[in-house]
Amino acid sequence: MDIKELTASIEGKLIGNDEFFSIDGFTGKFTFLNDAHTGDIVIRHWIDETGIKIAFDKNIACLITQNPKGCAVEMANKLNFPLIITDKIELANAYALSHTIEKFSSNSTNIVITGTNGKSTTSHLIYHILKTAGYRVLTNTDSESEFNTLIDPMVSKLISDEVINNGELDYLVIEVSEVQGWLGNLMENHAALMSEAINPKVGVITNIAMDHIGLVNSIDDVFNEITAVPEAIGDGVCILNHDDEMVMKLDAKNPFYFSMSELDLENAVYYDGQAILYHNKSILTNDQLPFTGNHFIQNILSAIGACISIDLDMNDIIGGVKSYRALNRRFAKLNDEPLIYDDFAHNPDGIRATISETIKLLPKNQTLYVVCAIRGSRGVEINKLNVEALVESIGENMELILSSSNDVVNDLNYVTEDERKVFFDTLNENDVEFVHYDNLDECLKETYGKADKKDIILLIGAQGMDPAESLLKNII
The missing domain is CATH 3.40.1190.10 (Mur-like, catalytic domain)
Incomplete structure (x- = not known):
């Protein structure tokens, strides 16, 4: 493979050197800038002039990006370093x-x-x-x-x-x-x-x-x-x-x-x-x-x-x-009394299926506590579909507890006011009672504290529920 063949295959445009930069050509390895060695090719969604200089110093074969920022193109030309720009990084x-x-x-x-x-x-x-x-x-x-x-x-x-x-x-x-x-x-x-x-x-x-x-x-x-x-x-x-x-x-x-x-x-x-x-x-x-x-x-x-x-x-x-043992957060049992299950149910079908399966395990006259982390920074639409799935699934002997998980998520997973509002409004419109906690730690402490030993606590949600197992270890 030469660099022109590569450029054509990914519908790209070649800037700077029209040959692989490293003296021995391409090693055959595609990787990240931090991990790259002489002769590797780096693929990044974006790159700026600093990244081009790092690639030059590492003597990598070439760099592929969709979004050259700052003076990336000028730096590639100045250093005579091969930079391929493509409109479709997936190619x-x-x-x-x-x-x-x-x-x-x-x-x-x-x-x-x-x-x-x-x-x-x-x-x-x-x-x-x-x-x-x-x-x-x-x-x-x-x-x-x-x-x-x-x-x-x-x-x-x-x-x-x-x-x-x-x-x-x-x-x-x-x-x-x-x-x-x-x-x-x-x-x-x-x-x-x-x-x-x-x-x-x-x-x-x-x-x-x-x-x-x-x-x-x-x-x-x-x-x-x-x-x-x-x-x-x-x-x-x-x-x-x-x-x-x-x-x-x-x-x-x-x-x-x-x-x-x-x-x-x-x-x-x-x-x-x-x-x-x-x-x-x-x-x-x-x-x-x-x-x-x-x-x-x-x-x-x-x-x-x-x-x-x-x-x-x-x-x-x-x-x-x-002999199989499930992945983490795939209906994983975290405790026996009360039973606590943790599942990565983060879309409507997953929510319905997981609650349905958990109900089958609930002893007569006991309570199922469904603890759901609202999906943060994923938009109103998916959260509306998720809360509608909860409305369909919540029945007798079940209590719904929501968490925004502000204490455990980063800014990429922070629950916005609109995402929280669509949850609250949909539940209120359907007369579904719920409790909401800003922080996951408090949410889990309160839920665990009021659950009977024969009750079941079901934890569902994506990033906002990921740290639940480690928090529960301290709580229990």
Whole structure:
């Protein structure tokens, strides 16, 4: 690859030197400016003249950006340093991902997971099954889902670092956000673009629901972002949620289905209420499952479907599922008396599903305390949909407690007055009683203090609820 080929591939414009800057050319590694070494390529959403000077001093091959600030262009010309400017930084990151996989992991079998809910649990479960079976595998899923956006070269860096330090990989399990944007602007076709770059043998589509309000504003918008994913997967197998009406509208060449109801299909795995079945034969019973909530069983089904589709031995699949432990904040039990569950339910479907599953565990005449962190700095629209989901879900023997979590969030996750108001107004209009706390620590202390030992406390929400486990340790 030369720099002109790279520039053309990402629809960029080359400034400064028309050759790679480092004396030995390009190392093959895409990375961040702080981590870059001689011959690496850096991708940054923005760069100024100081960044250009740092790149020059580090002797990197070239720098790619979407937004040159200050005197970045003038500095690149002055230093005769190669700077590529592209209007679509996602093209650069997709190119980096594709190039990295081809160079460092060309023999791996690749699996991609996308959809609105359940991506992280499904990805992590597939990763666990493969790792337990003895394979060398890498995933970009972690407990906080920090690396699944693919809007920077992090995953490319993870892959190259892993292979250089520890040897070749057998599998890549890559989680891809179904909708993505930068500074409020939608990166169109993100999921399909990244899926194609990964060149997967198997692609999982968990469901299609509303999230990322502002980037998309209707379920049809979400569908349009995902609709090209099966085409990007090409001849690979698409693992599809048979229970999701929108997913079933997708046109997949090689579908494999999963369902919470019996399916009379050869290419399917399903749950009948007592066990998971494949080819109408039980492979895992309820008492062997790591968790039994319906939305988690759907994740198990999709992971099993993916592993079947890469011809993994069924005994390895069963063993991996049975030994799995959930990611942090995926219906994690934090305490026994009272029962406290913590879940990363941050959109309407997640809220409904998590509350519904928790209600099933509530003893008769006991109270379920639903403690919800309002989503900060995410806009009125998503918070309105979230509070409407709460209105639908709150019933008898349930109390609703809200937190703005001012004491634990940064300015990027601060709850605005409009976001708080839409919560309060919607609840008041529907005669739903609630208590609100500005600070999460006080919210948790008060709720824990009044809960009976047989009650259940359910913690839900995104960033505003992330520190709850550590706070509760001190409280309890």
